[in-house]
Amino acid sequence: MINATVRFETTRAAQPLEPSDHVLEIDGEILLLGEDEETTTAGTIGLFLVSLSTAVEAGFSALEVMDSHGETADFFDLYDDAGNWSDLVTKQFPDAFDSDLLIANRATVKPKYRGKGLGIMAVTTALDCFSRGCGLVVTKPFPLQFEGWQSPDWKPPQPLPRGMTKQRAFEAARKKLENYWARVGFRRIGKTEM
Numbered sequence: 001m002i003n004a005t006v007r008f009e010t011t012r013a014a015q016p017l018e019p020s021d022h023v024l025e026i027d028g029e030i031l032l033l034g035e036d037e038e039t040t041t042a043g044t045i046g047l048f049l050v051s052l053s054t055a056v057e058a059g060f061s062a063l064e065v066m067d068s069h070g071e072t073a074d075f076f077d078l079y080d081d082a083g084n085w086s087d088l089v090t091k092q093f094p095d096a097f098d099s100d101l102l103i104a105n106r107a108t109v110k111p112k113y114r115g116k117g118l119g120i121m122a123v124t125t126a127l128d129c130f131s132r133g134c135g136l137v138v139t140k141p142f143p144l145q146f147e148g149w150q151s152p153d154w155k156p157p158q159p160l161p162r163g164m165t166k167q168r169a170f171e172a173a174r175k176k177l178e179n180y181w182a183r184v185g186f187r188r189i190g191k192t193e194m
Helices: 052-057 062-066 087-092 118-130 166-182
Strands: 004-010 023-033 039-050 100-109 134-139
Touching (some): 039 118, 052 062, 100 118
Antiparallel strands (some): 004 023, 023 039
């Protein structure tokens, strides 16, 4: 059995005055404790906790809050203009009452530690710590090895199989990642990438 922990770090304004102050950025390290009591960083996790309920009370719109961070803007379609869940969400998740949102933005595990369930452990730990009061927890699965893949200069980390296009390789990797996150309980929202 692996002795693993996740160390989270975040910073928040004492008096949230801007829309971005209602988006809490959470960074985490996946740590392994060795027999010699030394810790090794096996990976990282990044999340955003969008406190839309407090933002709306402070007079900010859902658009202002979601647009205040580049990484959260992609999730604005989950809300309507008033800051309530959009029809897209309410049809599929009728029990999503609270308007706060937890976004699992990124999880990485170093190659030598993969296949041990550390990514799922880290996300599950994050959900235990930060999802209370959230109406929805979302992610947009994206295989990180394909960052920048649409650029003509992009080179795959490993050669693509003969006859495999970049597009097909990307879609296969994204589908594999979607299946991985389904093990935690994530389900596709409508026909979106979320």
